[in-house]
Amino acid sequence: SFQMSPQGELVTNSGYPVQPGIQIPEGAQSLTIGADGTVSVKMAGDAASVEIGSLTLTDFINPAGLQAKGENLYLETTASGPAQNGTPGLNGLGGIVQGALEGSNVNVVEELVSMIETQRAYEMNAKAISTTDSMLGYLNNNV
Template sequence: MSNAALHVARTGLDAQNMRMQVIANNLANVNTTGFKRDRASFETLAYQAMTAPGAASSESTKYATGTNLGTGVQINGTAKIDTQGSLQSTGNALDMAIEGPGYFQIQMPDGRTGYTRDGNFNLSQDGTLVNSDGFQLQPQIQIPEGAQNITIGADGTVSVTLAGQTEASEVGKIELARFINPAGLQAGGNNLLTETSASGQPQVGAAGVDGRGNIRQASLEGSNVNIVEELVDMIETQRAYEVNSKMISSTDQMLQYVNQNI
């Protein structure tokens, strides 16, 4: 029984340690553009049924509750909390933020499409819109050489004014992707997420249509990490870790008592 208690407490230490890692990652990315905080969820491990509820306790009676002993806890997953981050004006015409659901589409080097809320874009040497790592925005937007003014509408329409012209010319339209279950996207590096079977297929289209958010030019979306909430979660996790550690210490003392006195 005591050895089982040691195992249960160890699973608690492992789970709280993983939760602390999730919190640490949230706090580390408090200033990351478009970052969505993660939340760890827990589930019980299998129970040991010593006596099943309803089993016969005598010839004429049955156990009302039974005896079930838990074997511990584990983290069953981490999910991104997809709430809106605060929008910050930058004054840079190529910066974009999404107000509402949706993701920018990025062409990754391996040919797959990545999805991001990070709207920090720049121009490549040939005038195409790329993110800070040089990955192209999809669909590709080409800005003509000599463009004096770049305007990006709420629906994603990109227009430029060329030298010698008074009216703006449309050069492309940014499309956003939306997912039925955005929490099911696979997080990777470089602020990019990838599609999974859990997220469902992307629903791609113009911004502001079919539930997709609007695009705000010259702004960036900040992280949705709340430092105060994370610190409260960190203290709670630390206390839970200490309690499980105390359980191991107490169980060890019980085993020592048994070995010395029985």
């Protein structure tokens, strides 16, 4: 989520300014971000919105090659390839949806079934090891 800094900049929830920087004019009543990344504000007394900037999205050839810096921040590396900036929603880049919460991409039912199957397999293997140990103990004592 984005916020306005005390200096009037559009910043992330961690306080980092968006790139390229977007300055929110003093007296802005509302801010909207379009699906294409267009950032607009409505000024007091104006009916029409005024465009104040545009957000871009960045992609990498190999996102797994990015270096994790912490706090959901990553650094470009030679393994990740160079940053490729573009307009949201075009050329395979994701879109922007203002006010939306990202849902989980995990199917809870499937994961619970998988967990139960794994637990049953573990129990079966533990029982097999226990039975084998008992048999070897019996052989060791009686042979």
